[in-house]
Amino acid sequence: MSIKPKLSRFDLTMIVISLIIGTGIFKSPGEVAIRAGSTPLFFTAWVFGGLITLCGALTFAEIGARYPNTGGFYKLFSYCYHPAFAFMINWIAIISTTASVAAVALIGAEYINPMLLPASLQNETGTKITTIAMVIIVYLINFLGIKMSARAQNLLTLFKIGMIAMLCMAVFKNNAPSQALPVIIQASNPLSSFGLSLVAVFFTYTGYQQTINFGGDIVDAKRNIPKAILMGIAVVIAVYLAVNFAYYQVLGMIGLQQNTALAAKMAAVLFGGVGAKVTSVLMFISVLAYVNVNMMAIPRVYYAMAEDGMLPNIFKRVNPRTQVQEFGMTFLAASILVILFFVSSFSQMLNYSMFFETISLSTAAMAIFILRKRTKHLNNTGIYTIKWYPFVPLLFIIVYWFVTLSIFVANPMGALYCLGAFAAGLLIYYLTKWSKDRKGNPAEINL
Secondary structure, three states, X not given: OOOOOOEOHHHHHXXXXXXXXXXXXXXXXXXXXXXXXXXXXXXXXXXXXXXXXXXXXXXXXXXHHHOOOEOHHHHHHHHHOOHHHHHHHHHHHHHHHHHHHHHHHHHHHHHHHHHHOOHHHOOHHHXXXXXXXXXXXHHHHHHXXXXXXXXXXXXXXXXXXXXXXXXXXXXXXOOOOOOOOOOOOOOOOHHHHHHHHHHHHHHHHOOHHHHHHEOOOEOOHHHHHHHXXXXXXXXXXXXXXXXXXXXXXXXXXXXXXXXXOHHHHHHHHHHHHHHHHHHHHHHHHHHHHHHHHHHHXXXXXXXXXXXXXXXXXXXXXXXXXXXXXXXXXXXXXHHHHHHHOOHHHHHHHHHOHHHHHHHHHHHHHHHHHXXXXXXXXXXXXXXXXXXXXXXXXXXXXXXXXXXXXXXXXXXXXXXXXXHHHHHHHHHHHHHHHHHHHHHOOHHHOXX
């Protein structure tokens, strides 16, 4: 049974926002402040990062309009480059994203546990109990159908945005400290500082590209995907600039650089002693939205890979009534639960996630030049096309290459490990293909 379109433009806009706004905005500003070392560079990184993200969003909006498919991110690489390259990129993305979901779910459990569990369970065991319960609840919600998942996502996203907007109100409190506090200057040249600042900025902005994984779920995809991406990105940029301005006004640069619990500090300014509880709810809702949107998105990648014969056919099975990939989603939930028992061993891999992201996003953006040639028949049919082409995608690609280089210069050994993981993916692809060729009929492989 194939996937049928059921999601509206509003549903997809909420998905875009949730794919981007996770826990990063509550941690990354402090890292950006440390790496930037000065107030002007701090705000320049956030504004510039927002503009480059908009360039990426415009590029992916046209990609989504020209090539709307379920599991579109995988399909895009397969169609424009080669199935081997598509597999190489996506197997790393799936592993790192699944591990990231597990790690972020643990963070959410740590924040909410003081409000849910007795003191005797305020430990690692209690955290894992809450995390497992969270994953199971989200799994059951998604099992009810794609529309139910979307409604839950819409509610969680609107609540999250409202809570962040409330934190920004701290700038109007009279007891906010002076912004003219001393600043810790990062000892490096400005270009290097700027490049490393962008790593943290883009980590906070990334995620929107996964929107094209829902190409087969969207009603009137060629029109609604571009509009949903643009509306979602506009909301995210506005929220990020507002909350960073609020952080700066309330905490000052020194407070940003020395305070890791940024949201808790802001909530304390607004609500005093109950600020910690407000922050706990905010972080838990953010994590819940992040887990939910990935429970929706990742099985769509499984579907695309199964269509290309790189996963068993059972990953393509869709409930005709609910439009849920019941096996694919169950496999993902089980993978998250397994990782929860070993999540600490994934911390270093997650630190390298932006190296994977910058390479995959820049090469995905390059696909627009190939798509323009292969889909000329769509020109002048009313689909979205980028203004100022090819300047917009080129600017996005060049800046992401600059960030990739900055990561490599700062940690060459870690970058080499990442490149080794890519190469391992290529080896796995050809071994899988060889194994299927020996069996003679790869299209009929089932579990």
